[in-house]
Amino acid sequence: MSFTRRQVLGGLAGLTALGLGGVGARLWLARPQVAAEHDYELIAAPLDLELVPGHQTAALAYGGRFPGVEIRGRQGDWLRVRFTNKLDQPTTIHWHGIRLPIEMDGVPYISQPPIPPGQSFVYRFKTPDAGSYWYHPHLMSSEQLGRGLVGPLIIEEREPTGFSQEKILCLKTWHIDEAGAFTPFSVPREAAREGTRGSLSTINGEHLPVIELAAGQITRLRILNLDNTVTYRLNLPGGEAKIYALDGHPVAPREFKEQYWIGPGMRLELAIRGPAVGAELSLRDGVVRLATVRGVAPTQAASAEWPAALPGNPVSEPDLAKAETLNFKFEWVGAMSEYASGQERPSLWQINGVAWQGGEEHKHNGPPLAKLKLGQSYIFTLRNMTQYQHPIHLHGMAFKVLDSNRRPIIPYFTDTYLLGKNETARVALVADNPGLWMFHCHVIDHMETGLMGTIAVGDAWCG
Template identity: 70%
Template sequence: MTFTRRQILVGLAGLGVVGLGVGGARYWLGRPQDVASHDYELIAAPLDVELVAGHKTPAWAYGGQAPGLELRARQGERLRVRFINHLEVPTTIHWHGIRLPLAMDGVPYVSQLPVLPGEYFDYDFIVHDAGSFWYHPHTASAEQLGRGLVGPLIVEEREPSGFQHERTLSLKSWHVDKQGAFTDFSVPREAARGGTPGVLSTVNGEHAPTLELPAGQIVRLRILNLDNTLTYRLNLSGGEARIYALDGNPVVPRPLGKDYW
C-alpha cells in the first residue's frame, strides 16, 4: 500500500482522509455497517430540486435533501460522522457553534485539508453543549451554502427537557431566477446591509409549508437561519410564543413580542 504526502500529513494530524470510489453511492444518512468506526455517514452530492414549479435547480445536498438531514446527538456524548464527498469540488463540514477540537472544525488549510472529490473524512468529537446548531462548508462558502450545503444539528439535553413535542424549522433563501437557475449568491452592496436576499424562501426545503402541530399542546420550535448571507425578522402570529434559548443557549423565558430580528 502506498500513501500520498497528503494522506501522510493528515494521518499525522490524527484525521482520516482516504480515497473512495463514487460507485454505489448512498444518497442518505444512516447507520453504517461498521459502527465501530463511526455512527453516521453523510454524503454531499448533486441533487436536482424543484424550487420553481416546472423547473429543476441543480442544488448540492447533504444526505439527499437540501437543507440537509437533521443530525442528532445527546449532550456529553461523542458524535462520529463519516463525511463522503461526491461533489466535483473540494469541500469540508464546519460544525457551527459547537465547542470542539480545532482539528474537527472544518476550516480548510487551518484545521484540515479540503476533502477532495471521491474522498471521505471522519469527524469525531464530544458535544458539550445542548442546543440547536447547524453544519455547513467553509470552502467557497457563499456558493456552497447557497447551493444547499447546510443542515441542522440538534444536541438534546443530558436530562429530559420537559418538552413533549418539538419541530425543527430550517429557514433558507434561494438565489434563483424564474427558471430555477442560480443567480449571484452574494452582492457586495447588499451584504453590507442585511444580506443578499433570494427571490424564494423555504422552510425545511419547502416554500410556504403548512406545519401540523398537536392541538392545545406546547411545542418547542427550533428555528435555524441556514442562509449563506441573509438575516430575518420573525413574526409568529396567531398564537402565544416565548423565547427559551438564543443561539443554543438557555435564557430566562420571555415573550417573543411583535417580532424578533
C-alpha cells in the first residue's frame, strides 16, 4: 500500500490554508502535541492508495494514512482530539466501544450536528477502560467507512501488563475491482442477506502480508475488524496463542483453539508465541489465508512466559436478581420494499417491528426502543429471527453476555455481540450512562436499511 506525492502535497497545502502551517505536517500525521495529555490533531482528507499493484484507489483517510493514525491514551486519563474535516461532505467521529459522555459519541442529529467540510470539532473525554477500540464516522457510513475512514484507538493499562511487544492488525475487505476502482458499497439484494461483501482482503491495507514475530517470545496481538460487512472466522493452525481480551475487555486467558468468529466492529486480543526463526504459520479466515506469520530472530530481550491475566475494567456489575428483562427481536421485513418518495435506500430490517428511517443523513424523530432508568440493572433478550448473523453494538455502555441457546458462554463484558442465525442470547447491563444511545447491527448494510434504533437512559428522551 502507498499514497501519491500529489495527495501528500495537497494535504499539506490544505493545512496551510487552515492556518496550520509550519508544524502542519506534524499535526496532520496526528502525533501528540502533549504526549502526557494524549492531545491530538486529526484530519480526514482524500488519499490515493495503491491497494492493487500499479493502480490507484481514491480513498479517504485519517491523518494521511490507512489505517487511520493510531491514537493512544491511558486508562483514566483525558483524551483530546481536535478533528478537522477536509472531505467534500459532512462527517463525524464515533469512538467505538469507549464509554464516554453522549456529547462526544459522534452520532449526527443524536449527539452532535454533522461537521461540515472545512470545519473542526474537539472531542474530549476520559477513557475509563483499557483495551483495543477504534474510531470511524457515523454518517454516510457505507461510503465513508468503505473508502477507508477507520483507525485504531488503543487505551493502555495504568500498570505494566507483562507484555513487552505488540502488533495491531486491522482487518478490512475493500469494495474495488481489478483496477482499484470502487464498486458499490451497498447493493439492496445483498443488503437483504449477509451484506454487500468486498473483493480484496487486507491487513493494515496490505493483501496477504507477512507478519514477523520474535521467535519464541510472546507478542500481544490486537486484531480489529474494521470491515463494513465481513465476519472473519479467524484461525491459526499450528500456532501457540491464548485469548486475553474480547472487544477491549479482559477475560481469563484461555487457549485460542480452532477458530474465533469476529464480526464487523469486534476486536480480539491474543498473546501469541512467535514460531521458530524462518518457520511460518497461516493466519486464516476459515480456509482462506489472510497473512503469513513468520518467526524472526529477536531484537530485544522479552519474556517467553505467558503474562498474567489483564486487570479488569471498572464496569458496573448488573444485579441479575433485581434486573428488568427487555426483549429485542431482530427481523427481516419479509420482502424487498419499494423506495418511498425521497428515500435513499429501502427498508429491509427491523427491531421489534420498527425499521430505522432516513439512514444517518436525516434527523430521526421516532421513539426509543426502550427507556431505561438511570442506575437500574437490565437483562436484554436478543432474538435473531433471521438466517444471517448480526453483530449487535450498543453505544455508551458495556454489557455482560450471560448465555445463549446456541453455544456455551463464559460470561464476559463487551459492546458488540455476534448474534448468530436464529440465536437467542441474554446480555445484562447497568444503565449508568445518561443519554440517547444507538443500538444497531454493525453490518453497515443492515444498519442503513433499518436494523438500528436508540436506547434512552435517564431523561434523554422526552417525546
